[in-house]
Amino acid sequence: MRGMLFFLIVIGIFVGITFLVRYMARIANRKIWQSSLIDRLAFFYPYGVLLAIGLILASSSAGRRHLMMEVSTTLAFVLFVLSMALLLALPLTFIIYFLYRAVFAAQQKSKKQTKAFSVEKRATLKWMTGAVPLLFLGASARGFAGAFHQVRTPQIELPFKKLPRALIDFKILHLSDLHLGYYFNLDDLEQLVATLSGQTFDLVVITGDCADDIKQLPDALQLIDQIPATHRKFFSLGNHEYFRGLPQILKIIDRSPVELLRDRSVTLNHRGTLLRLTGIDDPVFMGRDISDFLQKAIQAGTANASPLPFNILLSHRPQALDFAPPFGIDLVLAGHTHGGQLGFNRRSLFENWNIHKYLWGPYQNGATQLYTSAGVGHWFPFRLGCPPEAPIIILKNDPDVNI
Numbered sequence: 001m002r003g004m005l006f007f008l009i010v011i012g013i014f015v016g017i018t019f020l021v022r023y024m025a026r027i028a029n030r031k032i033w034q035s036s037l038i039d040r041l042a043f044f045y046p047y048g049v050l051l052a053i054g055l056i057l058a059s060s061s062a063g064r065r066h067l068m069m070e071v072s073t074t075l076a077f078v079l080f081v082l083s084m085a086l087l088l089a090l091p092l093t094f095i096i097y098f099l100y101r102a103v104f105a106a107q108q109k110s111k112k113q114t115k116a117f118s119v120e121k122r123a124t125l126k127w128m129t130g131a132v133p134l135l136f137l138g139a140s141a142r143g144f145a146g147a148f149h150q151v152r153t154p155q156i157e158l159p160f161k162k163l164p165r166a167l168i169d170f171k172i173l174h175l176s177d178l179h180l181g182y183y184f185n186l187d188d189l190e191q192l193v194a195t196l197s198g199q200t201f202d203l204v205v206i207t208g209d210c211a212d213d214i215k216q217l218p219d220a221l222q223l224i225d226q227i228p229a230t231h232r233k234f235f236s237l238g239n240h241e242y243f244r245g246l247p248q249i250l251k252i253i254d255r256s257p258v259e260l261l262r263d264r265s266v267t268l269n270h271r272g273t274l275l276r277l278t279g280i281d282d283p284v285f286m287g288r289d290i291s292d293f294l295q296k297a298i299q300a301g302t303a304n305a306s307p308l309p310f311n312i313l314l315s316h317r318p319q320a321l322d323f324a325p326p327f328g329i330d331l332v333l334a335g336h337t338h339g340g341q342l343g344f345n346r347r348s349l350f351e352n353w354n355i356h357k358y359l360w361g362p363y364q365n366g367a368t369q370l371y372t373s374a375g376v377g378h379w380f381p382f383r384l385g386c387p388p389e390a391p392i393i394i395l396k397n398d399p400d401v402n403i
Contacts, residue, residue: 151192151376152389158362158369159398160330164309166273172393173204173227176316176335177375179240180220181213184377184388192376192390193223200228201392202270206258207335208238208282208316212379214249221256231268233258236279236314238336239286261314263300278302278329279314295323302327310395318358321370332370333393334358339374343386360386 173196178184204227211217225233235258241249253260261279268275280297283290298313298320307328313320318334339360340348348359357363363370374389 149383149387151188151195152387153196153392154389155392155394156362156371157394157396158331158371159396159401160310160369161367161397161399161401163395163397164273165397166271167275167310167395168397170203170270170395171199171201172312172333172395173201173229174207174333174371174373174391174393175205175210175224175376176207176333176373177209177238177338177377178206178211178220179209179375179377179379180211180216182377182379183381186216186219186223189220189223193227196227196390199392200230202230203268203277204229204233205277205314205333206233206235207314207333207373208236209240209335209375210235210238211249212240212244214244214252217249217252218256221253221258225257230270234266234277234279234314235260236316237262237282238316239282239284242282242284261301263297265301265305267305267308273310274308275310275312276302276305276308277312277314278305280320282316290317290319291322294320298323298327298329302329318363318370318372321358321363321365321368324370325366325368329368331393331395332368333373334370335373335375337372337374338378339372339386341374341378341380341383341386343374343384348386 178189180186180189204224206224211220221233221235227233235253237246237260250260259266261277262281263279265276265278268277278298278301280294280301283293283297285293294315294317298315301313311328311330313324313327313329313332315332315334316336318332318337320334321332324332337348337359340350342349343360346361351357351359358370358372360372360374363372371391371393373391374386376388376390378388
């Protein structure tokens with residue numbers, strides 16, 4: 001009941017935003033609305049949102065994913081992004097609009113300015129009130145296109161103070177948040193695997209949210225197993241594994257060549273040097289304090305296991321960094337955040353506003369380092385300055401590193 005109420009509230013807010021945007025944009029851009037085409041498109045725009053939501057509900061009730069579901073979901077997302085772009089543009093648009101009104105009023109009273117100058121200034125400000133929404137819409141279109149960019153494979157070098165010689169240049173392929181079934185599918189994964197086939201990794205790990213269409217999961221794990229690696233592949237759970245049916249997903253993983261680490265550790269021998277790999281469960285909760293869960297999960301995963309020369313933790317949630325140091329963890333690999341899907345200079349734009357922090361990139365807590373992946377896939381088709389990625393983590397030795 002609560003879930004349905006929450007869903008209805010979200011739909012109400014979504015539709016309300018579209019009506020608000022249409023009304024406010026019309027006030028701020030009267031010149032543009034003189035076009036009958038724009039006026040008609042704007043009139044039907046909120047009803048298009050309702051239609052898209054109705055199609056999603058109708059197709060989801062059929063109990064399977066099909067073309068109507070894909071089309072209606074994409075349409076709803078496009079309209080939502082359009083609404084948010086226009087909404088974000090409104091404050092600046094209104095500033096320019098009121099500036100235009102103020103200049104116009106001042107010019108009406110002043111006799112010192114020529115008529116030509118007055119017309120020129122007014123025309124410029126009128127143009128700007130229309131240009132601002134167009135700029136925001138352009139950025140939104142770029143963000144939508146960015147959601148379908150080829151997955152990047154950046155090489156991330158992480159320095160450690162006393163890294164064993166055998167682990168220098170140890171390469172880890174970090175796969176997270178593939179969300180197979182939305183906008184990243186088996187064909188895309190096959191292309192990614194082909195791109196990586198020319199390299200050899202020491203370790204390949206998956207940190208949760210692998211498939212939203214679990215029918216694709218068996219083939220996906222077989223594809224991932226084809227990636228050349230020294231050691232076997234490992235999987236830790238994310239919240240979407242629970243959303244899509246954990247019992248069935250556990251059976252699929254158990255029958256696959258990929259090994260699940262769920263609050264447990266394994267010891268790997270790499271060229272005579274032992275390293276410990278721990279994977280923890282996911283708390284599933286959204287918007288709640290998960291500190292106690294993460295601490296207990298790490299404790300359970302490392303129970304009866306003494307720290308080895310190097311220790312890696314797989315956690316879907318990057319907040320595990322806060323609790324990893326006392327357990328001798330050297331490196332945490334995480335995902336979940338998608339980098340907020342808005343970034344600049346390889347950092348999330350929400351970096352300083354999000355209480356959960358650690359949104360994208362490398363972080364440090366004492367001697368423990370973290371890399372949070374922006375994710376291979378996503379369930380919301382919008383990425384601006386935060387492209388999909390499958391980072392390659394390379395361990396380096398640096399006696400002078402400040403950790």
